Amino acid sequence: MQHAIDLAEKGRGYVEPNPMVGCLIIRNGSIIGAGFHEQFGRSHAEVNALDHCSESPIGATAVITLEPCCHQGKTPPCTDALIQAGISKVIIGHPDPFPKVNGSGIEQLKGAGIEVQMGPLQSAIARQNSGFFKRVTQKIPWCIAKWAMTLDGNIATQTGDSQWISNPACRKIVHQLRGQMDAVIVGSGTACTDDPSLSARPAGARRATRIVFDSKGTLDVQSKLCQSARDIPVLVVVDPRQANQNRLAELKKNGVNIFECEAGYVDRVPMVLNQLGELDMTNVLLEGGGRLLGEFFEANSIDEAHVFIAPTLIGSGQEPIQTQTPGAAADQIAKGKHLKDVVIQQVDGNVHVRGFV
Template sequence: MSDKATDEARMAHALRLAARGLGNVWPNPAVGCVILQGDRVVGRGWTQPGGRPHAERRALDQAGAAARGATAFVTLEPCAHHGHTPPCAEGLIAAGVARVVTALTDPDPRVAGRGHAMLRAAGIAVTEGVLQAEATRLNAGFLRRVTEGLPFVTLKLATSLDGRIATASGESRWITGAQARTHVHMLRMTHDAVMVGAGTALADDPDLTVRGLGARHQPVRIVLDSRLRLPVGSRLGRSAGDSPVWMVHGPDAPAAARSAWAATGATLIEAEAPGGSLATRPALAALAARGLTRILCEGGGTLAASLLNDRLAGDLALYTAGLALGAEGRAALGALKLARLADAPRLILRESQTLGADSYTLWSLA
């Protein structure tokens, strides 16, 4: 292999390690690190739950003395600031690493090129931008939170062939089969939080946890509920003490409902609600301000349409079943208020697979 191909192969390894942290490390980025002495891997690591130890520290501890003169492949620029742990750039320098290869520059103002500069000042050779597009995709949530103050949102829909999510009476369990539902739980595991609107929460009384996969980590469960209409006797209310529930409400939510939800152990977050309905962008900004980077939205048609209309969803995860429910069924998307075809959201197909009798496609907004 050429030097470029070798660097890309090693960085691909680091990216696979980084992916193990998705959903577990917020507000930190999910980072992977591989340390090579010649062609031999002497250390590898990824960001641990809660965001520390960092990937570089884990890999350096594993490598020990073998890190001297080695090459480190890191999916994000090593940090250069003192936080809960010393800077990873300093750790690489102290270990005697000879070369560092990175995929992305960290946009965090506390880093933003300083890590690379520290390494070069210490005489370490630095190569930047290896598999940059892949690393950007992997850490889209962290990058968006830092640069835009918003989380990366994946909109999940489970529909019939004709784009319906329930019958006219509201029956929706189950449109898709067991394999598709297991895949949804795997998707939940890679996100910091799972979010629904008040309508879905009231109609379905969901649990929103990861089940059947032996998960050690549960995502934050979020309901956008302007007036806190969801009763505390719901499944989310009864289990708020077991895994986190965040209730995003408007300024006019009744004091009695706020007190009742607070008593369950849920976190209450106030956001703008013009006209009595929560504004989606300010609600997402409030969630990002609390550190969330990746949110899986499993809400109904109204919330889905809002996310697409306002270009707030980054991905669309679509599960399609081989049945038809007709025009009387409930639509997967609410009104998009499109006057022209040119105004319709355009998506790029990223992945497709068959899940039993159903299909799964992953789309990104263009």
């Protein structure tokens, strides 16, 4: 199953909004075929594994990370492919929560006389497909918060300077992450102070829409975001009660999309995430600044964190998560959000901490 999970991982960034899936066809303890879901809209892992079989799969066992689909989607049902191939046993890593599957794939296989067994590593498969599972069950994307901070816990100096806190190797990891995302999100403070382009360099599997939370629509038309909006989409979330319509027209003229949202800061977060879910977005990267990270934190909308820590001291500066509502911040350490499945890695003298909220 771990081998199948590793295969599935190769699809990250290419298959969304579909799940990553890996499949092995096994006979007498030897792998006779292997495949994974490589690209959205193309054949699924099971069909690829069957196609790659070095001998007839009749009577063999299929090990699949996710329950096979049993409905006609962009491709025919994988249950049919397994049945027609003469597979006699299927070991499934995790049920597929997608409503059109959700247990029916297992039932169809059993109905065709195939032995079905639930396999190990279920939680690893759930982690691997956390974006897909969240989109399918909650209809909103998985939100990864990322920031770089100094050893004394600041994401910028008091003057707003933050380039660069983390080293080039860490920034390379961030670019790789961006290349797997459907959207990269920042607040207007960051867009104004840093003039970021928020693109993945080099380009990755996906091209993330750049999103700016900017009530008044203040994004500079000369900014890198605005100037590249015709090549890589830019969406500005504005409050129509605060934004100047002439300014919005100017942004639109430059290819910027506008999402009007009349809600308070914290309430705006789930509203925007719902909208991104409607667009079938699976994973989004929230890149700050501290104010916007604070609002996402208050809205309980951060699922995963990637934090890059540099051994630098700057004295007073800006905290990574600035909560605005009195009482939103934990008043006791025990009430803080303790990350799970934390991975800590040294990257050229910086530290990369990654975990699930």
